[in-house]
Amino acid sequence: MKLSAITKRNIVRIIPFGIIWLVFGALFLWVEYAAIGNQENIPETAVRLDADILTFALTGITLIGLLVGLLELLFLNRLFEKKSFSVKITSKFLIYAAFFLILIFITFQIAASMEFGTSVFDERVWKKYVAFFFSITNVSTMIQLSFSLLVSLLYAEISENLGQNVLLNFFTGKYHKPVAETRIFMFADMKDSTSIAEQLGHIRYFEMLKSYYFDLSNAIVKNYGEVYQYIGDEIVISWKLKNGIAKNNCIHCYFDMKADLLKRKDVYLEKYGRFPDFKAGLHFGEVTTGEIGALKKEIFFTGDVLNTTARIQGLCNEYGVDLLVSKDLVDQLDLEHGYSVQIQGKPQLKGKIDALDLATVTLN
Structure with missing residues (x-):
């Protein structure tokens, strides 16, 4: 088994x-x-x-x-x-x-x-x-x-x-020297976070944020994702390329996260009066991974793919969808069965010379 x-x-x-x-x-x-x-x-x-x-x-x-x-x-x-x-x-x-x-x-x-x-x-x-x-x-x-x-x-x-992987990497010295890797990134941003924070106040909003991240964690682990950063109401998830494309883990993770949150919608509405939904962008590319920091060490990724993924996620509202995936990543995945792919456009992302085809993915 x-x-x-x-x-x-x-x-x-x-x-x-x-x-x-x-x-x-x-x-x-x-x-x-x-x-x-x-x-x-x-x-x-x-x-x-x-x-x-x-x-x-x-x-x-x-x-x-x-x-x-x-x-x-x-x-x-x-x-x-x-x-x-x-x-x-x-x-x-x-x-x-x-x-x-x-x-x-x-x-x-x-x-x-x-x-x-x-x-x-x-x-x-x-x-x-x-x-x-x-x-x-x-x-x-x-x-x-x-x-x-x-x-x-x-x-x-x-x-x-x-984080277990971060601690293990520190002990083994895996990233003591910079390493080039190809990784998939997902930037998942909470919808209407500003209005939710204003309505709940800082303390209750923080409590809701803790519950929100906790409820997303099972889907991330189940699909072999690694939490890279929590940035306010945004979570950055990463996969090594082979782990992310295997069984469409990176896409499946998004739908599992949505499903797990939806199961607890009544709990959120009863406790906070608001339901914390999210939108996400996915892309992949080469990054340099290594230990960084003088007063505080952490495993750090640097590369154009992070900025690009963040900008892809930022276009979700413009296209009226909750998920945007680069066509380059879609081509790496096996989405013929159980998924529908719709090309959304080819916008010129800020700071990018070449335009990038974007698509949204839905479950059949």
Whole structure:
């Protein structure tokens, strides 16, 4: 069964949690081993390591990390989405602390039973756990888990704010030196944003904008798009050429975004009295991609295609349509089945020597 784009993205977001926990778990075990010198000096409250127990420990630590990532992604991140950073980190920390107490209770007894070569219900296993619980070994274990948890929570926050792909690109140094790429861009601009902002006021308009962007995100991920920038009420989405033309993802993304917003039209009207629809322009071309900035680093695209796409989107009102696509991009797509393409004209875009054929695309 082929995984969806959303499932693939979630897996990619969860895996780093497992790696973080595995690396720090192995590091802590090595430090303890080096400090003790040999297994004869190990405290009675600790489990003696052998190959099987070490494999069990590292596997368990990795699974804990993956579980933390899963909880972050599917539950806790949404639960504390509107909380401040300090409240969010503290609340999550307390929840995980309770979770770890239960987890240690289970895993310690399994490891102890492996050491004794007996059942987890053996009296010696229980006595060893009680001794461990009130020992410095337990304190050391909680400190280790807390450190790994703190690092993974900080990673989650940084990833959420920068974006998974941006963070990965920074770590790998992919764009440390400028790279030439061919990309598709969509500029999607909210309709009547000025009048909506005046009607709602700054605070309520900002709240609506957050909901609006959130409701668009699923369609973007599902169609392999990447959010490049949020510019006020405009969102800039990008695809590498092969990802954007595969299964007409860039066009399909537009219609999925429209459909997802329409599903929540009643919610917007009830809460804000206005429905935030949008218009969009699409084009493709070569850009130079690289890291830029002195006080704040970001992945930056530069090229004529961005200005051209912005101007294409700006002509939507003139042509009375919600979607304008350059004919050059239409020719790259397979729109023979399920779509209708209507050529709108060949305007002379500002700053362009050659006129550009524009089309609109509709679903059949």
